[in-house]
Amino acid sequence: MSTGHYTRAPSGERTGFWRRCVAVFLDGIAIASVTTILFTVSKTGSYFLSFLIALAYYTCFEGGRRGQTLGKRVLGIRVVDINTGESIGYNRAAVRYLGSILSALAIYIGYLWMLWDAERQTWHDKFVHSVVVPESAYPVR
Numbered sequence: 001m002s003t004g005h006y007t008r009a010p011s012g013e014r015t016g017f018w019r020r021c022v023a024v025f026l027d028g029i030a031i032a033s034v035t036t037i038l039f040t041v042s043k044t045g046s047y048f049l050s051f052l053i054a055l056a057y058y059t060c061f062e063g064g065r066r067g068q069t070l071g072k073r074v075l076g077i078r079v080v081d082i083n084t085g086e087s088i089g090y091n092r093a094a095v096r097y098l099g100s101i102l103s104a105l106a107i108y109i110g111y112l113w114m115l116w117d118a119e120r121q122t123w124h125d126k127f128v129h130s131v132v133v134p135e136s137a138y139p140v141r
Helices: 017-042 047-063 070-075 089-105 109-115 123-128
Strands: 077-081 130-134
Touching (some): 017 047, 017 070, 017 077, 017 109, 047 070, 070 077, 089 123, 109 123
């Protein structure tokens, strides 16, 4: 009996929780590696610079044609527009990353939301109308 923009029946295959968790973990390693190298070379470090690196990483990779960060690529999953199955673009990828911070700040409820959502969307997916799907079901064209 639910109505509204976000409450419709699943429209295709979606990626499960654990594959998404492993991808986020691998992305964290990649971002931490780059940040550590930059901090070591420049002999300075800041949370703001770390934030900018992560924002650039997620925006460039998830907003690109493939819709995949390095972690997502290893796991064979990608971010796509829920309506078209195409790339979400750079602007929406940046908003999605910012939304992921909100998902985490709310004691990770925004991430866990996918466990009971019909489309397996996290809050940051809902913010930009995206879903995470297996690359095999939604191949890059």
